[in-house]
Amino acid sequence: MPKFLLSLIFICMTSLLWSQESQQEKLEERKAQIQKEIRENEKLLQSVKRKEKSAVNVVIVQSTKIKLKEKLISTTEKQTKLLSNDMYINQVQINKLKKELAELKEDYSEMIVKSYKSRSSESRAMFLLSSENFLQAYKRAQYMKQYTSYRKAQGEEIKTKSNKLTDFNQKLDAQKTAKKKLIAENEKERLSLESEKREQLKLVSVLKKDKNKISVEIKKRQQEYRKIDRQINKLIREAIAAANRKAALEKAKANPSAPVSRAAVSSSKIELTPESKLIADNFRSNRGRLPYPVEKGYISLGYGNQTHPLFNTITVHNSGVEITTDRGASARAVFGGEVTSVIVLSPVNKAVMIQHGDFFTVYQNLSSVNVSKGDKVSIKQSLGKVRTNGETGKTIIKFLILQNTTYNNPEGWLSPR
Numbered sequence: 397m398p399k400f401l402l403s404l405i406f407i408c409m410t411s412l413l414w415s416q417e418s419q420q421e422k423l424e425e426r427k428a429q430i431q432k433e434i435r436e437n438e439k440l441l442q443s444v445k446r447k448e449k450s451a452v453n454v455v456i457v458q459s460t461k462i463k464l465k466e467k468l469i470s471t472t473e474k475q476t477k478l479l480s481n482d483m484y485i486n487q488v489q490i491n492k493l494k495k496e497l498a499e500l501k502e503d504y505s506e507m508i509v510k511s512y513k514s515r516s517s518e519s520r521a522m523f524l525l526s527s528e529n530f531l532q533a534y535k536r537a538q539y540m541k542q543y544t545s546y547r548k549a550q551g552e553e554i555k556t557k558s559n560k561l562t563d564f565n566q567k568l569d570a571q572k573t574a575k576k577k578l579i580a581e582n583e584k585e586r587l588s589l590e591s592e593k594r595e596q597l598k599l600v601s602v603l604k605k606d607k608n609k610i611s612v613e614i615k616k617r618q619q620e621y622r623k624i625d626r627q628i629n630k631l632i633r634e635a636i637a638a639a640n641r642k643a644a645l646e647k648a649k650a651n652p653s654a655p656v657s658r659a660a661v662s663s664s665k666i667e668l669t670p671e672s673k674l675i676a677d678n679f680r681s682n683r684g685r686l687p688y689p690v691e692k693g694y695i696s697l698g699y700g701n702q703t704h705p706l707f708n709t710i711t712v713h714n715s716g717v718e719i720t721t722d723r724g725a726s727a728r729a730v731f732g733g734e735v736t737s738v739i740v741l742s743p744v745n746k747a748v749m750i751q752h753g754d755f756f757t758v759y760q761n762l763s764s765v766n767v768s769k770g771d772k773v774s775i776k777q778s779l780g781k782v783r784t785n786g787e788t789g790k791t792i793i794k795f796l797i798l799q800n801t802t803y804n805n806p807e808g809w810l811s812p813r
Contacts, residue, residue: 460694460696462589462592465585472578472581472582476575483575621714628747631749633801635736635756636662636663636800639672641661664801665800668753673753675752676754678752678753679753683808684810686809686810687776687811689757690727690782692722692725693719693721693722694720695718695807696720697714699716700713714794715796716803717805717807719794719795720791721791722791723784725782725793726781727779727782728778729757729774729779730810731752732775733757733773734771735748735749735750735767735773736749736750737749737769738767745760747759748765755797755798756796756798757797758797759780759793760794761783762783765779766779766780
């Protein structure tokens with residue numbers, strides 16, 4: 397195979413190896429985050445179990461833990477597969493280096509033999525003196541010089557490739573050890589997951605005896621959530637109408653001679669001014685990079701329609717995401733904006749709504765609030781304390797993102813953890 401083609405394959409494989417090393421680092425970070433979430437969930441699970449007021453809550457928290465363990469196993473499997481690919485690439489490079497090294501050593505040994513046969517100074521001198529003219533003698537002297545340099549370069553190349561081969565062999569050994577460790581970790585997590593599922597099945601079988609009672613409680617809670625969503629929708633429409641009235645008034649002041657529009661003010665879509673359009677564009681450009689609305693925590697209930705963890709015939713709806721965090725945690729703004737509403741949902745449950753151009757973020761389930769309507773807030777600014785449920789011991793913030801009156805899935809906006 398031509399040397400150029402071999403070099404090209406080597407470069408491609410090296411680039412692929414670097415790319416896979418980067419992916420491996422990302423997977424390791426993701427695994428560490430999942431492990432952290434599992435530890436936090438385990439603390440919460442133990443807290444809920446101690447209270448023993450709601451077996452349903454125990455099952456729900458346990459379901460979250462099971463999902464996290466499944467994610468962890470999946471991440472570890474991806475790491476193992478990626479490591480196997482790396483090992484294959486390294487083995488190919490080792491085979492290539494061994495072949496090149498064998499060829500170099502063979503060439504070098506032949507060169508040494510030839511040098512040995514013509515080692516005497518008389519033979520070298522005779523080689524020069526037997527030249528027909530000065531030019532030929534000069535060329536022969538240059539050849540001898542180049543031959544010596546080439547022999548030295550060959551020796552150095554053999555040394556370099558031998559060192560490379562040693563490095564690749566050491567790396568391959570380390571990868572084999574890492575792969576064994578990953579496989580052992582995965583097996584341990586699988587056994588733990590099976591244990592968690594068995595424990596949950598026992599609890600679920602007991603709870604299913606009270607299915608009717610629990611179903612009524614779930615439906616009642618869903619009605620409460622829908623009522624809150626309607627309240628938030630009403631406030632957002634009011635905020636949209638107020639923003640449009642303000643924009644129309646400013647436009648009229650800037651151009652008094654223009655005819656006054658008699659059209660009804662829209663309450664479903666904000667007519668963006670140049671300033672508010674800039675804010676909206678900045679917010680949109682940060683999709684997938686917004687910080688979490690709490691410093692620590694994990695998403696314990698996703699967005700949209702989902703099957704209840706106890707009864708697969710019951711579907712629950714979530715207009716945002718629920719993030720479980722530490723007791724005493726503060727809610728924080730995910731982006732700069734203006735507070736349009738501070739909502740009292742119940743004596744112990746408050747919410748803050750912030751406008752970012754034609755986008756709104758809502759932070760529910762706060763026990764206290766330290767901002768007021770009209771306040772300008774900056775990114776990560778504290779908005780208040782997240783409420784801890786007295787019965788379940790869980791500290792959960794519900795976070796919503798809307799563009800005008802359209803709900804968005806917040807998971808697509810938040811930066812990955």
